[in-house]
Amino acid sequence: MGIKPVEQLSQVIVRFAGDSGDGMQLTGSQFTSEAALLGNDISTLPDFPAEIRAPAGSLPGVSGFQLHFADHDILTPGDAPNVLVAMNPAALKTNLADLPKGGTLIVDADAFTDRNLQKAGYAQSPLEDGSLDEYQLHPVPLTTLTVGALKDVEGVTPREAERSKNMFSLGLMSWLYGRSIDPTIAFLEEKFAAKRPEIYQANVKALQAGYAFGETTESFAVTYEVKPAKLTPGRYRNITGNQALSLGLVASSRLSGLPLFLGAYPITPASSILEELADYKEFGVRTFQAEDEIAAAGAAVGAAFGGALAITTSAGPGVVLKAETVGLAIMLELPLVICDIQRAGPSTGMPTKPEQGDLLMVLYGRNSESPVPVVAARSPSDCFDAAIEACRIALKYRTPVYLLSDAYLANGSEPWLLPELETLPDLTPTFATEPNAGDEFLPYLRDEQTLARPWAVPGTPGLEHRIGGLEKADRTGNISYDPDNHDLMTRLRAQKVAGIASDIPELEVDDPDGDAKVLVLGWGGTYGPVAAAARRVRERGKPVAHAHLRHLNPLPRNTGDVLRRYEKVLVPEMNLGQLLQLVRAQFLVDAAGYNQVRGVPLRAAELADAIEALVDSE
Amino acid sequence: MSDDNGHTLTAKDFRTDQEVRWCPGCGDYAILAAMQSFMPELGIARENTVFVSGIGCAARFPYYMNTYGMHSIHGRAPAIATGLATTRPDLSVWVVTGDGDALSIGGNHLIHALRRNINFKILLFNNRIYGLTKGQYSPTSELGKVTKSTPMGSLDWPFNPISLAIGAEATFVGRAIDTDKKGMTEVLRAAAEHRGSAFVEIFQNCPIFNDDAFEFVRDDKEGVNRIALHHGEPITWGADGEKALRQLPDGTIEVCAASEDGVLVHDSSHTEPSLAFALSRVTQGTHGGTPVGVFRNVERAVYDDLMAEQLRVAEKKRGKGDLAKLLHSGETWVVS
Ligand SMILES: Cc1ncc(C[n+]2csc(CCOP(=O)(O)OP(=O)(O)O)c2C)c(N)n1
Numbered sequence: 001m002g003i004k005p006v007e008q009l010s011q012v013i014v015r016f017a018g019d020s021g022d023g024m025q026l027t028g029s030q031f032t033s034e035a036a037l038l039g040n041d042i043s044t045l046p047d048f049p050a051e052i053r054a055p056a057g058s059l060p061g062v063s064g065f066q067l068h069f070a071d072h073d074i075l076t077p078g079d080a081p082n083v084l085v086a087m088n089p090a091a092l093k094t095n096l097a098d099l100p101k102g103g104t105l106i107v108d109a110d111a112f113t114d115r116n117l118q119k120a121g122y123a124q125s126p127l128e129d130g131s132l133d134e135y136q137l138h139p140v141p142l143t144t145l146t147v148g149a150l151k152d153v154e155g156v157t158p159r160e161a162e163r164s165k166n167m168f169s170l171g172l173m174s175w176l177y178g179r180s181i182d183p184t185i186a187f188l189e190e191k192f193a194a195k196r197p198e199i200y201q202a203n204v205k206a207l208q209a210g211y212a213f214g215e216t217t218e219s220f221a222v223t224y225e226v227k228p229a230k231l232t233p234g235r236y237r238n239i240t241g242n243q244a245l246s247l248g249l250v251a252s253s254r255l256s257g258l259p260l261f262l263g264a265y266p267i268t269p270a271s272s273i274l275e276e277l278a279d280y281k282e283f284g285v286r287t288f289q290a291e292d293e294i295a296a297a298g299a300a301v302g303a304a305f306g307g308a309l310a311i312t313t314s315a316g317p318g319v320v321l322k323a324e325t326v327g328l329a330i331m332l333e334l335p336l337v338i339c340d341i342q343r344a345g346p347s348t349g350m351p352t353k354p355e356q357g358d359l360l361m362v363l364y365g366r367n368s369e370s371p372v373p374v375v376a377a378r379s380p381s382d383c384f385d386a387a388i389e390a391c392r393i394a395l396k397y398r399t400p401v402y403l404l405s406d407a408y409l410a411n412g413s414e415p416w417l418l419p420e421l422e423t424l425p426d427l428t429p430t431f432a433t434e435p436n437a438g439d440e441f442l443p444y445l446r447d448e449q450t451l452a453r454p455w456a457v458p459g460t461p462g463l464e465h466r467i468g469g470l471e472k473a474d475r476t477g478n479i480s481y482d483p484d485n486h487d488l489m490t491r492l493r494a495q496k497v498a499g500i501a502s503d504i505p506e507l508e509v510d511d512p513d514g515d516a517k518v519l520v521l522g523w524g525g526t527y528g529p530v531a532a533a534a535r536r537v538r539e540r541g542k543p544v545a546h547a548h549l550r551h552l553n554p555l556p557r558n559t560g561d562v563l564r565r566y567e568k569v570l571v572p573e574m575n576l577g578q579l580l581q582l583v584r585a586q587f588l589v590d591a592a593g594y595n596q597v598r599g600v601p602l603r604a605a606e607l608a609d610a611i612e613a614l615v616d617s618e
Numbered sequence: 619m620s621d622d623n624g625h626t627l628t629a630k631d632f633r634t635d636q637e638v639r640w641c642p643g644c645g646d647y648a649i650l651a652a653m654q655s656f657m658p659e660l661g662i663a664r665e666n667t668v669f670v671s672g673i674g675c676a677a678r679f680p681y682y683m684n685t686y687g688m689h690s691i692h693g694r695a696p697a698i699a700t701g702l703a704t705t706r707p708d709l710s711v712w713v714v715t716g717d718g719d720a721l722s723i724g725g726n727h728l729i730h731a732l733r734r735n736i737n738f739k740i741l742l743f744n745n746r747i748y749g750l751t752k753g754q755y756s757p758t759s760e761l762g763k764v765t766k767s768t769p770m771g772s773l774d775w776p777f778n779p780i781s782l783a784i785g786a787e788a789t790f791v792g793r794a795i796d797t798d799k800k801g802m803t804e805v806l807r808a809a810a811e812h813r814g815s816a817f818v819e820i821f822q823n824c825p826i827f828n829d830d831a832f833e834f835v836r837d838d839k840e841g842v843n844r845i846a847l848h849h850g851e852p853i854t855w856g857a858d859g860e861k862a863l864r865q866l867p868d869g870t871i872e873v874c875a876a877s878e879d880g881v882l883v884h885d886s887s888h889t890e891p892s893l894a895f896a897l898s899r900v901t902q903g904t905h906g907g908t909p910v911g912v913f914r915n916v917e918r919a920v921y922d923d924l925m926a927e928q929l930r931v932a933e934k935k936r937g938k939g940d941l942a943k944l945l946h947s948g949e950t951w952v953v954s
């Protein structure tokens with residue numbers, strides 16, 4: 001076996017697709033680790049079926065994992081894969097449309113049985129009818145090869161041997177892209193060596209066999225290399241949005257010196273935050289799995305009253321249930337962070353798919369005038385900073401704050417440049433300890449600058465007071481039905497939130513040459529595709545400016561100025577135009593929308609075309 | 619008794635400067651007065667006491683107690699108090715709720731708080747009506763109750779709050795009567811001493827919308843209708859103590875003469891809730907008497923304590939959380 005030629009590539013997008021039971025998520029995340037440790041920039045997008053165990057081989061049971069790795073900094077998991085690994089006919093059927101003609105297609109030929117073909121709705125095998133002629137098709141008998149490689153491993157059932165085929169495919173892909181399989185071996189050792197040594201053996205053997213198969217087979221003539229990317233120097237780790245968000249909350253607890261309390265009720269795609277935080281008890285983190293979302297939010301409000309850093313996490317259908325409690329927190333003027341990991345659709349919708357459909361709900365989905373600051377994360381690792389920012393605002397202004405993420409950020413991953421602890425903000429709040437008006441304590445006497453009210457926690461002698469959802473008299477906090485007082489309090493609550501604008505950064509515009517006439521204004525989780533689209537347009541020699549909002553309420557103080565500086569404004573969103581409506585109403589600018597609600601991240605290529613068309617239309 | 623700070627507290631110390639806004643003659647006044655004179659007995663400083671309520675006439679209660687307090691939203695007080703009690707085990711937390719607040723909109727929170735055995739006391743002011751919203755029937759109103767929302771009578775079978783609490787795995791369940799200061803204080807004292815959730819139903823008269831709903835026991839000077847439950851004592855009542863309760867082999871309870879054999883001796887500490895439940899089925903209508911006092915009082919692990927214990931164990935096993943280490947956990951690599 002001779003050494004095969006190596007071809008240089010600057011980036012590759014690989015998608016692993018298979019049955020839910022095929023271990024595609026594990027395969028994908030291990031390939032990600034290998035790429036990350038090699039120094040590539042990476043971005044990943046898992047795609048889970050909503051069903052936990054859909055029938056094997058069926059179309060709804062297909063699970064996918066897309067990984068984009070490159071020798072330069074990248075912004076998205078990629079629109080379309082260059083390589084599709086399909087473990088069965090159903091995986092081929094549901095994913096083939098995304099693979100451009102000429103793309104590499106690796107399939108498990110053994111899985112293309114009559115029964116599986118039938119389950120996927122193929123009348124005849126696509127491996128034989130010529131329908132895949134336009135792809136670089138590599139039918140590999142993955143199952144047979146894996147089982148063959150494992151015949152000497154003792155204590156492994158035939159079924160377990162078969163299930164190791166994901167490691168075989170990972171070995172093959174590792175060889176194809178010149179990745180070391182050592183990190184995966186180390187991972188397998190940690191996971192299985194002690195508990196199930198035979199499974200460990202089987203997985204490692206399959207992995208090595210896949211790698212060796214690449215070297216020997218005639219099927220692949222070349223291998224590829226993607227050199228390390230030039231990233232900002234420092235220590236990195238690969239992280240998903242929900243992990244980063246959880247860490248951001250733990251960090252905020254440390255930065256504020258307050259114990260963290262999380263009230264939550266399981267819901268996709270927010271559950272993993274509850275699970276993650278439940279494992280940080282040595283940080284004094286208390287997680288409370290409540291009977292429902294209302295109780296989860298309520299318990300958080302109770303914890304806030306007691307002086308904790310109070311958090312509640314959920315997704316759309318659960319966030320709706322919390323609305324009344326958020327209203328209470330607005331009246332009580334207590335800090336509370338409500339994380340909404342947005343998912344697609346009204347009602348149950350598409351639980352595992354991303355959308356930006358909750359913006360107007362978190363801004364306005366409550367009775368009466370009830371302003372709440374809103375912060376949105378832009379990428380998986382940014383969830384860390386966004387969480388700290390949400391906590392900062394909540395604690396400083398004694399207000400509930402919405403933190404928006406989405407199903408893509410939650411499960412997608414990217415390298416995260418680990419922050420130096422010294423660079424993180426100090427969030428220590430000042431608790432009231434003494435009377436603030438002579439020898440009296442007035443619970444609604446505000447700080448002149450922030451308009452925040454004092455936070456006097458039970459246990460503080462002399463400051464006993466009662467708060468509640470009934471309208472309060474200014475300063476004293478006593479119940480009041482006075483018309484002028486209600487008008488005043490309504491305005492004060494609004495002013496307090498509006499005033500945060502002076503405490504957040506101005507909106508930055510990315511307009512490298514400063515000559516753009518078109519501005520693309522995005523928010524939150526679309527940062528990657530929007531920035532990538534803007535780049536593409538510029539690469540075609542056409543100027544375009546990009547600004548991305550982290551704060552949705554209040555908006556940065558220069559937002560109106562920025563919008564008016566451009567002849568045209570395009571607002572891409574994964575909804576039917578919610579931010580669009582907002583900026584049009586608030587700034588009277590004739591912005592246009594670019595809207596998709598397909599339950600998948602925006603595609604940079606399509607968006608780039610839309611932007612280019614707008615630039616050209618002058 | 620002096621409090622944590624060595625001050626001697628009196629009922630007056632627990633009064634606030636807020637004008638009490640219940641209707642004249644409302645049973646809530648009597649409960650408030652009893653509570654204010656009972657609180658000093660606990661020896662807990664005012665700043666370490668918190669009253670949390672939902673919405674309703676009853677839920678105005680915290681405004682009138684000079685402690686920390688929160689008048690929250692309809693039905694959610696047990697949930698809110700759960701967050702407070704679990705993060706602040708140093709506090710004495712009391713929930714005040716009504717029959718609509720606790721059993722209708724907040725039913726879910728109530729049962730879950732009880733089964734968790736959160737360390738707080740729940741006082742349910744039962745007037746068998748929605749007071750604050752002006753007189754609609756409630757989940758404890760008798761079947762056929764004619765109110766503004768049920769002109770031809772209500773159609774739903776009522777909850778028996780005591781049975782419900784016992785069914786929800788409550789570790790402490792008691793009943794008191796607004797006008798019976800002595801009896802109420804006894805139950806409150808036992809509730810306060812109980813570690814974990816204590817549920818106390820208080821019969822409360824709403825003279826405006828459901829007057830005399832509990833007249834048979836409220837105005838029962840002769841004790842012909844109240845069956846006072848005392849742990850370890852035979853259950854007897856009547857003007858001359860001539861009536862008694864007896865349990866049949868099938869578990870149900872019947873009335874017999876106090877002189878007969880087999881008179882039931884009350885055991886509120888039995889681990890099995892069967893007896894307490896059977897007693898909860900004894901009502902004026904079915905047995906000609908109404909038990910008051912402590913039905914059930916058993917010890918069980920407390921949610922807040924268990925949570926604190928897990929935190930301790932985690933810290934012991936893994937060491938106190940180190941943020942830098944946490945951020946750097948998992949596979950990391952250096953780009954230079
Ligand atoms: C979400 C919500 N729904 C309805 C109401 C209206 N409401 C206020 S109190 C109440 C019933 C109170 O009855 P109960 O709990 O028995 O208290 P009471 O007034 O009898 O003491 C209702 C329906 C509300 N405040 N909030």
Ligand code: SF4
Pocket residue numbers: 639640641643644645646675676745749750823824825826827
């Ligand atoms: S309506 Fe009834 S319960 Fe409410 S304050 Fe008046 S008397 Fe009391």
Ligand SMILES: [Mg+2]
Pocket residue numbers: 674716717718743744745746747748749756
């Ligand atoms: Mg009532």
